[in-house]
Amino acid sequence: MRATIPSVPGSRAWHGSAAGRLEWTRWPARAGFWRARRPWLAATVVLVATACFSALVQGPQWRESAALATANLAFSLLFVFTGLMVGKEPDQRVTAWALMLAGVFRSVDFIDAWNGLWPAYATVFGGVDRVFGAWALLRYPNSSLSVLHRRYLIALTGWMLAGRTLIAVTSTARWNGYPPSSWWPALVPDEQLSDTLNYVVHAGEALGGIGLIALLVIRLTRTRGLDRIVITPITVAGIAAVIATITSAAIMAFSLSGTPNDAYLIESLVDLGIPLAFLVAALQRLLLIRNVTELTAQVAAGGDISAVRHALRSVLHDPTLDLLDTSDSSLRALNGRAPGRMVSYIRAGQGAPIAVVVADPVLARYRELFDAATAASGLALQNAQLQAKAAQEKLEQVKASRARILEAELAERRRLERDLHDGVQQHLLSITAGLTAAMATTADPAATAALSEAREGLRAVLAELRDLAHGIHPAVLSQSGLGAALEGIAERLPLPVSVTGPPRRLDAAVEATLYFVACEALANVVKHASADSALVAVRAGESVLEMEIADDGIGGVPADGGHGLANHGLANIADRVSALDGEVVIDSPPGRGTRLVVRIPCA
Amino acid sequence: MRVAIAEDSGLFRSSLALLLRSLGAEVTASVASGAELLTSIGGSPPDAVILDIRMPPSFSDEGIRTAQEIRALHPDVGILVLSTYAETSYATQLLETVRSGVGYLLKDNVTDVAALMDSLARVAAGETVVDPAIVRRLLERNRKPSVLDALNERELAVLRHMAEGRSNLGIARELFLSARTVETHVTSVFTKLGLSPSDTENNRVRAVLAFLRSAGS
Numbered sequence: 001m002r003a004t005i006p007s008v009p010g011s012r013a014w015h016g017s018a019a020g021r022l023e024w025t026r027w028p029a030r031a032g033f034w035r036a037r038r039p040w041l042a043a044t045v046v047l048v049a050t051a052c053f054s055a056l057v058q059g060p061q062w063r064e065s066a067a068l069a070t071a072n073l074a075f076s077l078l079f080v081f082t083g084l085m086v087g088k089e090p091d092q093r094v095t096a097w098a099l100m101l102a103g104v105f106r107s108v109d110f111i112d113a114w115n116g117l118w119p120a121y122a123t124v125f126g127g128v129d130r131v132f133g134a135w136a137l138l139r140y141p142n143s144s145l146s147v148l149h150r151r152y153l154i155a156l157t158g159w160m161l162a163g164r165t166l167i168a169v170t171s172t173a174r175w176n177g178y179p180p181s182s183w184w185p186a187l188v189p190d191e192q193l194s195d196t197l198n199y200v201v202h203a204g205e206a207l208g209g210i211g212l213i214a215l216l217v218i219r220l221t222r223t224r225g226l227d228r229i230v231i232t233p234i235t236v237a238g239i240a241a242v243i244a245t246i247t248s249a250a251i252m253a254f255s256l257s258g259t260p261n262d263a264y265l266i267e268s269l270v271d272l273g274i275p276l277a278f279l280v281a282a283l284q285r286l287l288l289i290r291n292v293t294e295l296t297a298q299v300a301a302g303g304d305i306s307a308v309r310h311a312l313r314s315v316l317h318d319p320t321l322d323l324l325d326t327s328d329s330s331l332r333a334l335n336g337r338a339p340g341r342m343v344s345y346i347r348a349g350q351g352a353p354i355a356v357v358v359a360d361p362v363l364a365r366y367r368e369l370f371d372a373a374t375a376a377s378g379l380a381l382q383n384a385q386l387q388a389k390a391a392q393e394k395l396e397q398v399k400a401s402r403a404r405i406l407e408a409e410l411a412e413r414r415r416l417e418r419d420l421h422d423g424v425q426q427h428l429l430s431i432t433a434g435l436t437a438a439m440a441t442t443a444d445p446a447a448t449a450a451l452s453e454a455r456e457g458l459r460a461v462l463a464e465l466r467d468l469a470h471g472i473h474p475a476v477l478s479q480s481g482l483g484a485a486l487e488g489i490a491e492r493l494p495l496p497v498s499v500t501g502p503p504r505r506l507d508a509a510v511e512a513t514l515y516f517v518a519c520e521a522l523a524n525v526v527k528h529a530s531a532d533s534a535l536v537a538v539r540a541g542e543s544v545l546e547m548e549i550a551d552d553g554i555g556g557v558p559a560d561g562g563h564g565l566a567n568h569g570l571a572n573i574a575d576r577v578s579a580l581d582g583e584v585v586i587d588s589p590p591g592r593g594t595r596l597v598v599r600i601p602c603a
Numbered sequence: 604m605r606v607a608i609a610e611d612s613g614l615f616r617s618s619l620a621l622l623l624r625s626l627g628a629e630v631t632a633s634v635a636s637g638a639e640l641l642t643s644i645g646g647s648p649p650d651a652v653i654l655d656i657r658m659p660p661s662f663s664d665e666g667i668r669t670a671q672e673i674r675a676l677h678p679d680v681g682i683l684v685l686s687t688y689a690e691t692s693y694a695t696q697l698l699e700t701v702r703s704g705v706g707y708l709l710k711d712n713v714t715d716v717a718a719l720m721d722s723l724a725r726v727a728a729g730e731t732v733v734d735p736a737i738v739r740r741l742l743e744r745n746r747k748p749s750v751l752d753a754l755n756e757r758e759l760a761v762l763r764h765m766a767e768g769r770s771n772l773g774i775a776r777e778l779f780l781s782a783r784t785v786e787t788h789v790t791s792v793f794t795k796l797g798l799s800p801s802d803t804e805n806n807r808v809r810a811v812l813a814f815l816r817s818a819g820s
Contacts, residue, residue, distance in 0.1 A: 418662070421657070421687060422611075422612065422662075425687055425710075426612035426614055426615045427612075427614055427615075429612075429615045429618070429687075429710050429711070429713075430612070430614035430615040430616075430617070430618035430619075431618070432618075432711075432713075432714045433615065433618035433619050433621070433622045433713060433714065434618045434621065434622075435714070436622050436713070436714045436716055437618065437621045437622040437624075437625040440622075440625040440626060440716070441625060455714055459711055459714065462710075462711045463711065466687055466688075466689065466711075469687075470688075474690075475657075475688055475690075476688060476690045476692055476693070478663075479663045479664055480664075480690075480692050480693070480696070484690070484692035487691065487692055488690050488691070488692065491691055491740060491741065492740070
């Protein structure tokens with residue numbers, strides 16, 4: 001039984017937890033036998049009972065061919081044991097019964113040794129163990145038989161029972177190698193007809209065997225992922241068993257061997273491959289679960305969701321598996337794509353789901369593996385989330401601290417500029433004015449010359465001081481804004497620069513940064529670009545401020561800004577801009593000018 | 604000449620007053636802010652006022668705002684704004700706010716006593732003065748295309764001298780031309796800049812503004 005598991009959060013699906021405790025809320029209810037409190041005790045009782053039954057039904061066979069009887073006993077025990085094992089797997093109770101019945105009926109096939117009524121029974125029903133075996137092979141590991149498989153089993157059973165009944169009613173006990181004292185339904189004994197029927201029926205059964213091989217091979221090619229790993233040994237064992245059965249039937253039909261018991265013995269031994277294959281499949285599962293350890297190691301190193309998804313795909317052998325975070329968009333996307341898929345939620349402890357696994361429903365058969373894998377993924381994701389959160393917090397701190405440093409630097413520059421302007425500059429100016437006044441009061445040429453020289457010296461100092469103050473922080477930037485300050489830069493440059501200022505005043509730190517960037521960039525234009533003209537344009541969008549500085553020079557500035565001394569200016573620009581969480585883009589094809597665009601997010 | 608001073612730096616203020624007095628000017632008021640200046644010149648306005656551009660209370664552009672108020676109250680008082688900032692934007696802002704009898708001079712240049720007295724006389728006479736250092740920088744620049752491209756070299760020289768605040772007669776003396784020729788050039792400048800030839804005095808300011816704007820942008 002497999003229902004399509006709904007895709008809506010909170011539905012009854014698998015509820016994983018990062019702590020490794022996963023609940024399977026829709027796990028099929030199991031019959032009392034499988035839920036026995038002491039399963040090993042129950043299994044032992046069943047096996048002992050099977051052994052006793054097998055030994056008993058074969059009875060005289062032990063004298064006739066102890067080897068064959070032993071092989072049959074082993075066959076029955078191994079099949080029943082395998083059935084008990086397979087029955088523990090989800091949805092495999094039917095397979096388990098088929099295996100156990102195949103095992104039990106193999107011994108019953110040899111009940112003819114008791115003579116009396118039994119040779120006739122064995123002649124008619126001697127193939128039912130094979131039907132049960134075929135059933136188990138076709139059923140596992142699916143939860144139900146396909147229509148084709150069901151029809152095949154019905155046809156095989158019908159052919160076998162009808163054909164063998166016809167053989168029985170057209171023959172006598174003696175013709176079949178039994179003592180005449182045995183009971184026999186010899187309704188219309190006709191040796192030739194019986195022989196013909198014998199060939200036809202067994203040829204039909206052989207064809208049925210070949211059909212089974214075909215079905216198994218077709219199914220193998222159609223399975224994928226974990227199922228394929230599990231099915232392969234079963235298919236191989238099934239094919240071997242069919243070949244052995246056909247061979248033994250052929251040996252008997254054409255009497256190629258002296259004693260049919262040897263053929264039976266070989267067939268029995270080959271058939272043991274089937275339960276062994278089922279056990280190998282179970283072992284495969286254990287090995288696969290061990291792979292989860294690898295997954296854990298793989299993703300524990302702080303894998304993001306795509307790394308975890310990749311690991312899950314590989315360890316669960318499901319390339320279609322998807323792992324989504326629980327953001328709204330991905331859950332909406334999930335609603336459209338989940339039909340027929342298995343959806344399970346990975347939770348961190350008791351909290352909300354942190355991820356959703358959308359996987360092939362065949363994985364429902366590999367619960368332990370799936371649970372272990374998702375639990376490991378949950379831990380890895382939680383770990384990654386915590387790391388990302390810590391990194392994000394750290395980043396925010398660094399950003400805030402950079403912004404504070406920038407503001408502090410700006411404030412300091414403004415203070416310095418004001419101090420120079422209001423202090424030293426005014427002081428020097430007053431001295432200059434005083435000297436000029438003194439010059440007006442004296443007619444002494446020597447004194448006038450000395451005063452004049454001192455005054456010229458002061459004027460030079462004043463000019464330098466004004467440039468210095470402007471370089472530290474242009475007062476025009478604070479007072480009249482970026483546009484006027486950019487005009488100021490343009491005026492001082494030896495090439496025409498078209499300036500388009502922002503339409504409004506901007507944040508002081510942003511204005512200072514853009515001003516600095518423009519100074520650096522235009523200085524580069526003057527020094528390196530051999531340009532005839534340049535432009536500076538500031539555009540203010542709703543969420544981003546953009547400043548473009550372009551020239552018509554030689555271009556060829558490396559896009560990454562390079563690391564040489566010549567690009568020290570560009571590195572400075574990048575530093576300043578990134579302090580405001582902005583970005584710098586340089587487009588500089590050789591011979592076609594340079595275009596530098598700075599984008600700074602604004603609230 | 605009667606001059607009033609508003610300058611927040613006491614040292615420079617007293618030196619400037621000393622200088623002006625030594626040049627024969629009468630300093631009617633010497634105060635530290637625009638507001639005080641407005642109060643002190645209320646009774647008997649001087650011929651010209653000297654304003655610092657950066658004064659209390661906000662230390663930004665009080666000089667320009669005070670100039671605007673003075674012009675509103677006393678249309679005939681010449682206004683000379685002194686600044687340490689060699690920024691075209693301040694000069695443009697000032698000339699746009701106060702249309703006539705106004706000047707923008709760098710403080711460094713007050714030591715050029717002749718230029719200082721000349722500028723004071725010009726603004727008192729209703730003319731416009733822009734610091735030669737700023738004008739020079741604008742002219743030296745490699746300009747981009749502008750309305751000024753229509754002017755020939757001679758007209759540009761006339762306009763430059765107009766910007767520095769010279770009268771037609773002064774320009775004629777500077778360029779060694781007859782007053783009549785200068786007048787022809789001036790009219791030609793006005794026409795090329797798209798100004799009506801009738802309103803001569805206002806046109807001088809507009810022409811200078813056009814000069815500052817096209818050079819500065």
